[in-house]
Amino acid sequence: xxxxxxxxxxxxxxxxxxxxxxxxxxxxxxxxxxxxxxxxxxxxxxxxxxxxxxxxxxxxxxxxxxxxxxxxxxxxxxxxxxxxxxxxxxxxxxxxxxxxxxxxxxxxxxxxxxxxxxxxxxxxxxxxxxxxxxxxxxxxxxxxxxxxxxxxxxxxxxxxxxxxxxxxxxxxxxxxxxxxxxxxxxxxxxxxxxxxxxxxxxxxxxxxxxxxxxxxxxxxxxxxxxxxxxxxxxxxxxxxxxxxxxxxxxxxxxxxxxxxxxxxxxxxxxxxxxxxxxxxxxxxxxxxxxxxxxxxxxxxxxxxxxxxxxxxxxxxxxxxxxxxxxxxxxxxxxxxxxxxxxxxxxxxxxxxxxxxxxxxxxxxxxxxxxxx
Numbered sequence: 001x002x003x004x005x006x007x008x009x010x011x012x013x014x015x016x017x018x019x020x021x022x023x024x025x026x027x028x029x030x031x032x033x034x035x036x037x038x039x040x041x042x043x044x045x046x047x048x049x050x051x052x053x054x055x056x057x058x059x060x061x062x063x064x065x066x067x068x069x070x071x072x073x074x075x076x077x078x079x080x081x082x083x084x085x086x087x088x089x090x091x092x093x094x095x096x097x098x099x100x101x102x103x104x105x106x107x108x109x110x111x112x113x114x115x116x117x118x119x120x121x122x123x124x125x126x127x128x129x130x131x132x133x134x135x136x137x138x139x140x141x142x143x144x145x146x147x148x149x150x151x152x153x154x155x156x157x158x159x160x161x162x163x164x165x166x167x168x169x170x171x172x173x174x175x176x177x178x179x180x181x182x183x184x185x186x187x188x189x190x191x192x193x194x195x196x197x198x199x200x201x202x203x204x205x206x207x208x209x210x211x212x213x214x215x216x217x218x219x220x221x222x223x224x225x226x227x228x229x230x231x232x233x234x235x236x237x238x239x240x241x242x243x244x245x246x247x248x249x250x251x252x253x254x255x256x257x258x259x260x261x262x263x264x265x266x267x268x269x270x271x272x273x274x275x276x277x278x279x280x281x282x283x284x285x286x287x288x289x290x291x292x293x294x295x296x297x298x299x300x301x302x303x304x305x306x307x308x309x310x311x312x313x314x315x316x317x318x319x320x321x322x323x324x325x326x327x328x329x330x331x332x333x334x335x336x337x338x339x340x341x342x343x344x345x346x347x348x349x350x351x352x353x354x355x356x357x358x359x360x361x362x363x364x365x366x367x368x369x370x371x372x
Contacts, residue, residue, distance in 0.1 A: 053116035061122025064195040065158040118151035127175030162190035194299035231268035267298030
């Protein structure tokens with residue numbers, strides 16, 4: 001049976017047409033910032049007879065990261081764990097419990113030594129030898145270190161696992177910290193968020209399955225395809241920011257009209273994530289905090305989420321001229337619109353800069369003539 005026939009048969013068994021399956025693979029390629037021509041390679045990876053084993057450990061957390069995994073509709077949970085990966089251990093989703101569950105986890109780890117993906121959810125307490133979080137009678141930190149040493153890839157999912165999150169907030173009585181701090185010297189992919197977007201996790205896993213390597217990471221271990229741009233850059237309220245239209249308090253006219261939430265403490269200008277473009281839970285355009293009228297609180301950034309009070313205004317490090325974001329409503333009766341003024345200022349600045357460069361070069365030429 002050739003590949004095309006195999007995909008057709010597989011599609012019938014899953015109730016998914018080959019066309020829809022390739023659409024899914026193309027969407028995965030796009031979400032990772034890859035060329036659409038990579039879709040066939042993704043298709044080959046996710047239809048492999050040998051699914052990648054995943055061991056999912058849970059520490060100090062609220063189980064929100066596991067809950068986020070249950071929400072995507074492409075793929076659905078059953079398609080994910082039955083066809084894309086083999087979720088061999090997850091305390092929340094396990095069928096078995098107690099000794100049975102632990103035995104299954106240990107068996108999978110030994111049989112797939114150096115081949116499985118380790119996912120850690122929740123912070124890891126270190127104080128007093130890690131006694132404040134124990135699973136199966138062992139400190140969680142010991143289980144994490146032992147399992148990580150045998151894994152092919154390590155993923156910290158959620159803000160708590162990435163850098164401590166809520167459990168690590170002051171006064172941090174348990175000495176909670178993130179996975180990278182525990183596994184210093186190891187490559188740990190961080191997928192922060194409270195909860196994180198499940199598609200960022202799925203795309204990371206599929207990238208690993210497709211290319212047998214992790215995606216490009218930033219200096220905090222986050223995949224660049226998901227955390228490479230400020231929320232502020234893609235926010236649907238950005239034109240209001242550029243034109244000085246802000247909600248000043250919840251429920252006022254500006255808030256009802258969808259104005260920028262910066263003055264209500266939105267941390268979008270200092271938070272890197274793809275929330276405005278890759279929404280949550282597949283429920284429409286309002287499926288992220290700012291879309292519902294609430295300021296971003298910077299949950300994907302260490303030192304922002306759970307650290308800076310919500311009402312504190314964010315530091316804006318990247319300003320752009322209003323000409324790049326035209327006004328939603330042009331001012332009437334003005335000889336020069338704000339957009340035109342910004343454009344003229346930019347042109348003038350460019351002309352001055354060009355003149356300075358030209359003058360410098362001319363001076364160098366004259367100097368050379370005099371010396372000769």
